[in-house]
Amino acid sequence: MSLIDEIKLRKTFGIVSHPDAGKTTLTEKLLLFGGAIQVAGAVKSNKIKKAATSDFMDIERQRGISVATSVMAFNYRDKKINILDTPGHKDFAEDTYRTLTAVDSAIVVIDVAKGVEEQTENLVGVCKRRNTPMIVFINKLDREGKDGFDLLDEVEAKLDMSVCPLSWPVGMGQRFRGVYSLYDNKLILFSAHGKQSEEDTLVIEDLNDGILDEKVGQSLADTLREEVKLIKDVYPEFDQEMYEEGLLNPVFFGSAINNFGVKELLDCFVDIAPNPLPRETEQRMVAPTEEKFTGFVFKIHANMDPKHRDRIAFLRITSGTFERNTNYLHVRQEKKMKFSNPTAFMAAKKSVIDHAYPGDIIGLYDSGNFKIGDALTEGEVLHFKGIPSFSPEQFRFVNNANPMKSKQLQKGIDQLMDEGVAQLFVKEDSARKIIGTVGALQFDVIQYRLEHEYGASCSYEPINIHKALWLSWEDEVAFKEFAKRRRNNMAKDKDGNAVFLADSAWSLNTVMENHPEISFHDSSEF
Ligand code: G4P
Numbered sequence: 001m002s003l004i005d006e007i008k009l010r011k012t013f014g015i016v017s018h019p020d021a022g023k024t025t026l027t028e029k030l031l032l033f034g035g036a037i038q039v040a041g042a043v044k045s046n047k048i049k050k051a052a053t054s055d056f057m058d059i060e061r062q063r064g065i066s067v068a069t070s071v072m073a074f075n076y077r078d079k080k081i082n083i084l085d086t087p088g089h090k091d092f093a094e095d096t097y098r099t100l101t102a103v104d105s106a107i108v109v110i111d112v113a114k115g116v117e118e119q120t121e122n123l124v125g126v127c128k129r130r131n132t133p134m135i136v137f138i139n140k141l142d143r144e145g146k147d148g149f150d151l152l153d154e155v156e157a158k159l160d161m162s163v164c165p166l167s168w169p170v171g172m173g174q175r176f177r178g179v180y181s182l183y184d185n186k187l188i189l190f191s192a193h194g195k196q197s198e199e200d201t202l203v204i205e206d207l208n209d210g211i212l213d214e215k216v217g218q219s220l221a222d223t224l225r226e227e228v229k230l231i232k233d234v235y236p237e238f239d240q241e242m243y244e245e246g247l248l249n250p251v252f253f254g255s256a257i258n259n260f261g262v263k264e265l266l267d268c269f270v271d272i273a274p275n276p277l278p279r280e281t282e283q284r285m286v287a288p289t290e291e292k293f294t295g296f297v298f299k300i301h302a303n304m305d306p307k308h309r310d311r312i313a314f315l316r317i318t319s320g321t322f323e324r325n326t327n328y329l330h331v332r333q334e335k336k337m338k339f340s341n342p343t344a345f346m347a348a349k350k351s352v353i354d355h356a357y358p359g360d361i362i363g364l365y366d367s368g369n370f371k372i373g374d375a376l377t378e379g380e381v382l383h384f385k386g387i388p389s390f391s392p393e394q395f396r397f398v399n400n401a402n403p404m405k406s407k408q409l410q411k412g413i414d415q416l417m418d419e420g421v422a423q424l425f426v427k428e429d430s431a432r433k434i435i436g437t438v439g440a441l442q443f444d445v446i447q448y449r450l451e452h453e454y455g456a457s458c459s460y461e462p463i464n465i466h467k468a469l470w471l472s473w474e475d476e477v478a479f480k481e482f483a484k485r486r487r488n489n490m491a492k493d494k495d496g497n498a499v500f501l502a503d504s505a506w507s508l509n510t511v512m513e514n515h516p517e518i519s520f521h522d523s524s525e526f
Helices: 003-009 023-034 050-054 056-069 090-102 118-129 148-159 211-216 218-234 240-244 262-272 403-419 441-454 476-485 505-514
Strands: 010-017 071-076 079-084 105-111 134-139 163-165 167-170 178-181 186-189 201-203 249-253 294-302 311-319 328-330 335-337 343-346 349-352 361-366 375-377 394-400 423-427 433-437 458-462 467-473 490-492 498-502 518-521
Touching: 003 010, 010 023, 010 090, 010 118, 010 262, 023 071, 023 079, 023 105, 023 134, 023 262, 071 343, 090 118, 090 294, 090 311, 105 118, 105 148, 105 262, 118 148, 134 148, 134 262, 148 163, 148 218, 148 249, 167 218, 167 249, 186 211, 211 218, 249 262, 294 361, 294 403, 394 403, 403 423, 403 441, 423 498, 433 441, 441 458, 467 476, 467 505, 476 518, 498 505
Parallel strands: 010 079, 010 105, 105 134, 134 249, 163 249
Antiparallel strands: 071 079, 167 178, 178 186, 186 201, 294 311, 294 375, 311 361, 328 335, 328 375, 343 349, 343 361, 394 433, 394 458, 423 433, 423 490, 467 498, 467 518, 490 498
8 A cells, every 4th residue: 555545534533621521431442343342441541630640650650551541552444543641730731732743633622511621721822722623522422411501602702712502402411312413414312321333323414304303302302493594593503624733623423432423423423533744843744645755753651660670652654654673863862763573553453553644643662862852764854843831830949968969860750751750940049950740640740750760869859930931032132131130030941041930920920021032932932
């Protein structure tokens, strides 16, 4: 098969949601459709239960499961579909942000009762930065929840989306009778038996057809007629180009646990979701169809088991064909590397592969060579864009607790930062090191791993920082003056970029107002 044919087969996407909206359940149902798993329950949830947050080792153990489920590939209607798992837990948000750099589209799961929640907003925000096409799935229609139109308003307002409903619920909760697909004019009747059969699906081209009343009762039938009319009057029609540009978001309704409305979602996804897309580098755009292989590392997973201290670097293939045992250029390290055991992921199974194509994710065993964002090529020097750091939310000074082990501490911190566990900033005034994380949990993880993997020990000290902002400026003299005046707030990130550490939202506002000559950015890529 030609490279172009391989590319046309592939769809690589991620499911994003606030914890508990039903991401794991939906993933599992999708895999069941693809035949990648046979029974429900085969996909272990890598969800981190709130109750376990007191014991981070437990969480890391649970997270270990996510190596197997980080990428799940399945075949459906002759397509090869890769689902990238995205931890919903807030403390691992950075991981999720980076994983989203490796997808070509996303499905956003929303709980019908809870509506748009905080983590959904954050993750959709990240997708929007790159105009990732997104489909919305409103889940748990078997429960009482918000009115459909109110939910659409909420999605538009909070997620800044322009929505186009492609299915619509008939009733809800106790009175949930099914969904009407506006995508292909079908009524799909709900029965909570876990599978949808052919008899439950009726083509109804004209909603005035009496068969509708017969199937769902007159009252619900009339409501559906009115609501569908309103949808057609108010919302735009589906438009493939607008969707691909991230400007229009189809919405589906269903119940993942009951496997209801999932097939409609999947069928539409297979029709409309983009094939592997080009990727931007600092040098040029890389098209998937280019013969020469390129790819980038978006995630590094370290094994917490001391007996198997290997790491897996997850590489997204962006162009050409990746081949096993072939020399490739590790661009940052300027050295050739070849891989004898590259791994592909098929549902919960891993297997060594000989070839991989654009859109595929492969796992490379790594002994510390890779850093998030690294590129592999056939020789060209490329730096992929779109893998920024975002401001951490928690900050602490890190001190060496064992002066005999300062080398080990340095190495440990460097490697953990390369893996993306946290971010390191060095203050300009004191040269003291600050670690920034999204969640408090990572501080324990770092301390534990430094001790167990590097034989180093660290202690933390509180520091009052609200946010880290990356700076840019045109006038070098003005910047120098600013940096001198605000020396207490200035730091460098791991790549030596200038960062402003703001004490509070209020002081940040004041500084921004007083210094229009400096631009403040909430991510390292602007
Ligand atoms: P997550 O990955 O987004 O965190 O969510 P997950 O799929 O684990 O689902 C969260 C909870 O919501 C689970 O219940 C799951 O069974 C339930 N759920 C998912 N889809 C539906 C649905 O369509 N309708 C209803 N009523 N519930 C749904 P749990 O009690 O937390 O876990 P479990 O004991 O069922 O595993």
